[in-house]
Amino acid sequence: MAAMDWFTPWFSAPGYGLTRLVLQRALACVYLVAFVSAALQFRALLGAHGLLPVRTFVRRVPFRATPSIFHWRSSDRFVMGCAWAGAALAAAVLAGAADAVPLAASMALWALLWLLYLSLVNVGQTWYSFGWESLLLETGFLAVFLGNGDIAPPVLVLWLLRWLVFRVEFGAGLIKWRGDPCWRDLTCLYYHHETQPMPGPLSWYFHHLPAPLHRVEAGANHVAQLVVPFGLFLPQPIATVAAGILIITQLWLVLSGNFSWLNWLTIVIALAAVDPSPLAGTPSYGPTPLWFAILVCGVTALVATLSYWPVRNMVSSRQQMNRSFTPLHLVNTYGAFGSVTRVRQEIVLEGTDEARITPRTVWREYEFRGKPGDVGRLPRQFAPYHLRLDWLMWFAALSPAYTRGWFEPLVARLLENDPRTLRLLRTNPFPDTPPAHVRALLYRYRFTTRAEHRATGDWWHRTLVREFLPPVHAERER
Structure with missing residues (x-):
């Protein structure tokens, strides 16, 4: 010493x-x-x-x-x-x-x-x-x-x-x-x-x-x-x-x-x-x-x-x-946000328990814990905790290339009502029996204006862009 x-x-x-x-x-x-x-x-x-x-x-x-x-x-x-x-x-x-x-x-x-x-x-x-x-x-x-x-x-x-x-x-x-x-x-x-x-x-x-x-x-x-x-x-x-x-x-x-x-x-x-x-x-x-x-x-x-x-x-x-x-x-x-997106797009997953899809089919939405979904829900604070699925859903909305390997299995797990997968989500609209079909829609989201928020109480406004994934039946995934 x-x-x-x-x-x-x-x-x-x-x-x-x-x-x-x-x-x-x-x-x-x-x-x-x-x-x-x-x-x-x-x-x-x-x-x-x-x-x-x-x-x-x-x-x-x-x-x-x-x-x-x-x-x-x-x-x-x-x-x-x-x-x-x-x-x-x-x-x-x-x-x-x-x-x-x-x-x-x-x-x-x-x-x-x-x-x-x-x-x-x-x-x-x-x-x-x-x-x-x-x-x-x-x-x-x-x-x-x-x-x-x-x-x-x-x-x-x-x-x-x-x-x-x-x-x-x-x-x-x-x-x-x-x-x-x-x-x-x-x-x-x-x-x-x-x-x-x-x-x-x-x-x-x-x-x-x-x-x-x-x-x-x-x-x-x-x-x-x-x-x-x-x-x-x-x-x-x-x-x-x-x-x-x-x-x-x-x-x-x-x-x-x-x-x-x-x-x-x-x-x-x-x-x-x-x-x-x-x-x-x-x-x-x-x-x-x-x-x-x-x-x-x-x-x-x-x-x-x-x-x-x-x-x-x-x-x-x-x-x-x-x-x-x-x-x-x-x-x-290291580095982040070398480019900044001008428009926010979100993938919304929905399911239905109807065996046959018609124009009158009722679709119910899955809610994620962190990523935007319900337009009336104020975004929550989760950091420093990392919601990995929510983050990947943001990337998936930027390009389907980011869905490779995991998105189809995600849909399959929803069709099974897999309890482990559902614990990653905020809500499961099918608590008793699995859905018959699951689909994904792509929406454009933007923050409401101050006037819109005062009038509606909503934090987001969304507009349907297109279908991201057509309805998938449980039999197809087996």
């Missing part, structure tokens, strides 16, 4: 002890939400009788392409057990378990969280294809090397976390600036609050802000994503101010929509640049073990090497959004 005394002052950042504590506990909370979300939705989406069964996936995709413990065993009971075990472990870490054990054991707890979630993501197929899955894995991997209360936070890992939040923000800013012209003329927010994947309870109000304020929103977004992130690498207190601005902008996004845990996790990572020492002082720690310092240096070299691909992607005129360059999701590229 004495041999490390010379090393500790420049390797460690004792003034960031409170930063690490808050960051780790908040990250454990995000892990908890992610594992609970996985456990509650697994059987319907990925189980043996799910829409995209894991068993089928692992038979055709090799382990080297998608490393996961579920290549060895993928029964519903085992996967569910792992998801609930991850939730329990995350809850324990949130309660302080990682600080109550020696450093090596603490690292093992964080590594196990990462391994369990990596295993879910790598067999999750389209249900786990979102950028925040990779972001959680990359953050969780770095958290393994943040240490615990036995030692001071390592400077190198704090810098790696700053590098991560820089890539999240700057990558998102670049893809907007290079993408849809409405970002450059500051008009994207005329549409975005209405057409985003899953509006929240305040989205209607955000949409009806004055047009000049929407332009201010778009301009502020460019500043926050293309300028402010460079401040993360400047001396204190500039880095703390930059992190504070990023946190405020993320909270604005939390209020205006439902983006799973993306915004909350970005806030967590931004905390790595916040210096709490003026308020919390500088606690004392023991010397850093040599083996831990070697590991941290090795991880830093690894991340620096793997960062070549995200950097090349960011500077490229053909920048891609939300891509992982390795199956371990260690260093990824």
Whole structure:
């Protein structure tokens, strides 16, 4: 230990002890939400009788392409057990378990969280294809090397976390600036609050802000994503101010929509640049073990090497959004809403118990938990919880290509009144017997005007576009 005394002052950042504590506990909370979300939705989406069964996936995709413990065993009971075990472990870490054990054991707890979630993501197929899955894995991997209360936070890992939040923000800013012209003329927010994947309870109000304020929103977004992130690498207190601005902008996004845990996790990572020492002082720690310092240096070299691909992607005129360059999701590229849809379309699923379809057939609508359906229902707040089926339904309305593999099985499960699938929905209009037919209609949705809302109480107005899927009979699906 004495041999490390010379090393500790420049390797460690004792003034960031409170930063690490808050960051780790908040990250454990995000892990908890992610594992609970996985456990509650697994059987319907990925189980043996799910829409995209894991068993089928692992038979055709090799382990080297998608490393996961579920290549060895993928029964519903085992996967569910792992998801609930991850939730329990995350809850324990949130309660302080990682600080109550020696450093090596603490690292093992964080590594196990990462391994369990990596295993879910790598067999999750389209249900786990979102950028925040990779972001959680990359953050969780770095958290393994943040240490615990036995030692001071390592400077190198704090810098790696700053590098991560820089890539999240700057990558998102670049893809907007290079993408849809409405970002450059500051008009994207005329549409975005209405057409985003899953509006929240305040989205209607955000949409009806004055047009000049929407332009201010778009301009502020460019500043926050293309300028402010460079401040993360400047001396204190500039880095703390930059992190504070990023946190405020993320909270604005939390209020205006439902983006799973993306915004909350970005806030967590931004905390790595916040210096709490003026308020919390500088606690004392023991010397850093040599083996831990070697590991941290090795991880830093690894991340620096793997960062070549995200950097090349960011500077490229053909920048891609939300891509992982390795199956371990260690260093990824991020970005969102390079293009903004001007018109919102929604797929509405309906069923009927009539054996013969006529012009007088009565169709009853299935309601989803998060995505718009009933025009009189105010959008709910679900984030940071992730409603995976609702999100995929938004993509499906953009193009039938997004329905490949899972939409027909979804209809088949509705024709069976499959209880696991129905638990993903808000309402089942056929609680006693399954429907005889199910169809899908495509509607154009828009927020009501203030006058329309006062007159009707509705939050949405919808117009039928076309039939998305003609009526499907139960016999056809057998």
